[in-house]
Amino acid sequence: MNEARIRESFARQAFMGTIGASLGRIAPGAVDITLPVQGALLQQNGFVHAGATASIADSACGYAAMTLMPEGADVLSVEFKVNLLTPAVGTTLVARAQVIRSGRTISVCRATVFAVDAHGGEKPVLEMQGTMMTVPLP
Numbered sequence: 001m002n003e004a005r006i007r008e009s010f011a012r013q014a015f016m017g018t019i020g021a022s023l024g025r026i027a028p029g030a031v032d033i034t035l036p037v038q039g040a041l042l043q044q045n046g047f048v049h050a051g052a053t054a055s056i057a058d059s060a061c062g063y064a065a066m067t068l069m070p071e072g073a074d075v076l077s078v079e080f081k082v083n084l085l086t087p088a089v090g091t092t093l094v095a096r097a098q099v100i101r102s103g104r105t106i107s108v109c110r111a112t113v114f115a116v117d118a119h120g121g122e123k124p125v126l127e128m129q130g131t132m133m134t135v136p137l138p
Contacts, residue, residue: 029099031063048088057128060097061109065132080130090115
């Protein structure tokens, strides 16, 4: 695993930067992404929009898969399924992803997004299972 390669790839993701997401823990087969909750991410009822929540879960799954891929490989999402467990309310969201199965071409990952309150309490708000594909770097 090359942590610098993961961080450099994440830094090139303009969308993650636009919403304010940052890369946290990186370990073989596991990645955390943190998203501070801000007004621009809320939907009409004051909850974090499911699109923002699913986006950090998707990226966390992709980078978790990438930690197990060889140098010269990149990652693309092929498919994912999301279960929204409860409205996302908190000061921060944290997506924690892990690889369930890593293959030469296809990897299956799971992510849980937690809403963190002002006291550090965590509540799961989303579960994702995703399929990631290994692709050669352009």
